[in-house]
Amino acid sequence: MQEASRHPYPAPAAPDDRLPVTILTGYLGAGKTTLLNRILSEDHGRRYAVIVNEFGEIGIDNELVVDTDEELFEMNNGCVCCTVRGDLIRTLHGLLARPGRFEAIIIETTGLADPGPVAQTFLVDQSLLARTRLDSVTTVVDAHNIRRQLEHSADAAEQIAFADQIVLNKTELVGAEELPRIESLLRGLNPLAPIHRSRRADVALDSILNRGGFDIDRIGTLMQEAPAPHAHDHAHEGGHSAHAHHGHECEEDHDGCGHDHATACDHECGHDHDHHGHEHEHAHEASHIHQSGISSISLTSHRPMDEARISHWLGRLVTEQGADILRAKGIIDVAGDDRRLVFQSVHMLLEGDWQRPWRPGEQRCSRLVFIGRKLEEKGLPQAFEACAAESP
The missing domain is CATH 3.40.50.300 (P-loop containing nucleotide triphosphate hydrolases)
Incomplete structure (x- = not known):
């Protein structure tokens, strides 16, 4: 690393x-x-x-x-x-x-x-x-x-x-x-x-x-095998497409956005459902039953990311706040490149690499997962969306 x-x-x-x-x-x-x-x-x-x-x-x-x-x-x-x-x-x-x-x-x-x-x-x-x-x-x-x-x-x-x-x-x-x-x-x-x-x-x-x-070469595959977060906590701001999912997973085995069919990202972040009025049993308990302040946040966006911006943000984030970010992993859709960018971090150590090209018909989107303390205070959804590339 x-x-x-x-x-x-x-x-x-x-x-x-x-x-x-x-x-x-x-x-x-x-x-x-x-x-x-x-x-x-x-x-x-x-x-x-x-x-x-x-x-x-x-x-x-x-x-x-x-x-x-x-x-x-x-x-x-x-x-x-x-x-x-x-x-x-x-x-x-x-x-x-x-x-x-x-x-x-x-x-x-x-x-x-x-x-x-x-x-x-x-x-x-x-x-x-x-x-x-x-x-x-x-x-x-x-x-x-x-x-x-x-x-x-x-x-x-x-x-x-x-x-x-x-x-x-x-x-x-x-x-x-x-x-x-x-x-x-x-x-x-x-x-x-x-x-x-x-x-x-x-x-x-x-x-x-x-x-x-x-193994950085397997991060993308391992993320695909993990269930996708249930979109019950959206972070809409000014029409932005990034969504933040805090501390609760649905019990269905949905694929991540790197899977080979186009509905995976659509299920995770393509629908604008209002879940705030729906009671998810144990969701609050899952986030706050412990006294450590540890939770997880999943961020997803359909907007291609600017390579320089996303690299700078991730590097600065783990350098300045890595003590509170225990683990992080992600698959990133970079504007102007046909390959998937995959990264992981352990506290203040960051590693990433270009992986296989996006497959024909595969839904391109970026998915990042952060696990750590007091994540709600770090403004991760807004900072992530600010890394999006400018529209042509």
């Missing part, structure tokens, strides 16, 4: 053969330990290095341990597990000094409430960038207790907001009619992260590992 003050749109990278890194987070009792036990003990044919804060919390049976030393535990399925007893970077370099023993790294953030600093370690340390790539921030959520946790903990909200995928665990403890409401609550904090339902962390490992969630 590049810093926002440098080149926000670097040249395409060569094929990536670096070790993928998954950061596994979640509030106390969510089920991270159960998921880690599965990764370390199942005969899945892969070799993972798993870094945890305190090995004693994992509770691996002695017969699973093949060899041990002070910090490294090798399992009989080829995985290794080590503890963080000091600096994370030192531990990582110690693992990387053992070439050929594993194909991927998983870091469990017990005791580290905010996954942001761990993720940034892999985005700014040049020696780690050369050998590893951040693949995913996976958050495990306790379906039975998440409402209570969000009421009392900003940490729980941040873990969900920062994730690029969510494992909704302990679903057997929640009624079938309640699960869609809980998922709507989670999407209010993070509209882009897919949600995997599980019992005792029984999610298929293939579905959560080697995801490519931070």
